[in-house]
Amino acid sequence: MAAPLDVSPAQTEAVQAVAAQGVAGRKIEGRSLGQIAWMRLKRDKVAMGSAIFVIFLILVAIFGPFVVQNPDVYHPNLLNPTLLTPNGRFGGISLAHPFGLEPYTGRDVLSRIVNGARYSLLIASLATALAVGIGVFFGIIAGYFGGWVDTLIARTMDVFLAFPLLVFALALVGVLPTTADFLGVTISGNGLRIGLLIFIIGFFSWPYMGRIIRGQVLSLREREFVDAARSLGARGPYILVRELLPNLWGPILVYSTLLIPTNILFEAALSYLGVGIIPPTPSWGEMLSDAVTNGYYYIDPMYMFIPGMAIFLTVMSFNLFGDGLRDALDPKSR
Numbered sequence: 104m105a106a107p108l109d110v111s112p113a114q115t116e117a118v119q120a121v122a123a124q125g126v127a128g129r130k131i132e133g134r135s136l137g138q139i140a141w142m143r144l145k146r147d148k149v150a151m152g153s154a155i156f157v158i159f160l161i162l163v164a165i166f167g168p169f170v171v172q173n174p175d176v177y178h179p180n181l182l183n184p185t186l187l188t189p190n191g192r193f194g195g196i197s198l199a200h201p202f203g204l205e206p207y208t209g210r211d212v213l214s215r216i217v218n219g220a221r222y223s224l225l226i227a228s229l230a231t232a233l234a235v236g237i238g239v240f241f242g243i244i245a246g247y248f249g250g251w252v253d254t255l256i257a258r259t260m261d262v263f264l265a266f267p268l269l270v271f272a273l274a275l276v277g278v279l280p281t282t283a284d285f286l287g288v289t290i291s292g293n294g295l296r297i298g299l300l301i302f303i304i305g306f307f308s309w310p311y312m313g314r315i316i317r318g319q320v321l322s323l324r325e326r327e328f329v330d331a332a333r334s335l336g337a338r339g340p341y342i343l344v345r346e347l348l349p350n351l352w353g354p355i356l357v358y359s360t361l362l363i364p365t366n367i368l369f370e371a372a373l374s375y376l377g378v379g380i381i382p383p384t385p386s387w388g389e390m391l392s393d394a395v396t397n398g399y400y401y402i403d404p405m406y407m408f409i410p411g412m413a414i415f416l417t418v419m420s421f422n423l424f425g426d427g428l429r430d431a432l433d434p435k436s437r
């Protein structure tokens with residue numbers, strides 16, 4: 104048998120010092136789940152590019168209306184006096200009007216796209232927040248308590264999912280008054296219409312989030328940490344808020360980013376059908392509706408192409424970012 108090595112105390116301390124440091128000479132530190140997810144997300148170039156575009160779009164929606172022209176200013180001098188089409192090629196695109204002009208009115212398309220982004224993102228974001236709040240509340244209760252509670256909530260979800268939402272929205276907007284009093288404040292015009300759209304889209308979209316959360320809770324409630332909390336005397340509300348909810352932030356974030364583009368499309372569809380934002384306030388769906396109903400796309404295809412591309416790029420960016428976030432938070436889904 105080989106004799107043990109004769110190692111001095113100084114050599115032992117040196118070996119321990121080297122072992123306490125990483126390959127790059129830094130102290131080895133553990134990473135949290137959030138840091139690990141961020142590292143995965145940074146490696147996904149498509150998701151990061153989509154996230155940058157989404158952030159840019161949010162900044163444009165917040166600050167853009169203060170920078171661009173007034174969207175309701177007419178420029179008849181820039182239109183053909185006979186055909187009432189924008190002068191120049193591609194719908195009158197120029198340095199002063201990068202996205203061209205609207206036929207018959209001469210309104211700047213860029214300013215209408217920027218202002219439309221504000222309303223589209225505002226309605227979609229608040230409707231998503233409403234849907235997520237209701238869906239998480241009922242989903243976590245149904246999944247944890249089970250029994251008749253789960254059956255009642257699950258059947259309610261099925262009713263909402265089978266409801267003809269678009270038809271209901273069209274009927275509801277048509278019968279509601281144009282003004283309403285809320286907490287002593289009279290709301291009318293687009294203020295009332297925006298609140299109505301947020302309620303309709305959000306309230307009837309919560310079952311999608313509710314089903315996802317319910318399925319997650321059904322698996323989480325059988326885990327050891329939940330049994331340990333019960334054995335220590337924890338009651339249902341404590342387990343729901345302190346044990347289950349922190350483990351649901353991943354699915355909540357992922358499916359929220361995937362729900363926002365769906366709500367953007369739904370708001371655009373309602374505006375296209377004439378029950379969205381009230382003109383002359385710009386909206387992407389309303390611009391598409393004008394292009395079709397007024398025949399703008401015959402004489403100026405760019406007026407239809409630009410708002411269509413705005414919707415397409417926005418929805419695509421949110422979807423790609425949501426897919427990348429899902430892969431980062433759950434690598435098993437790859």
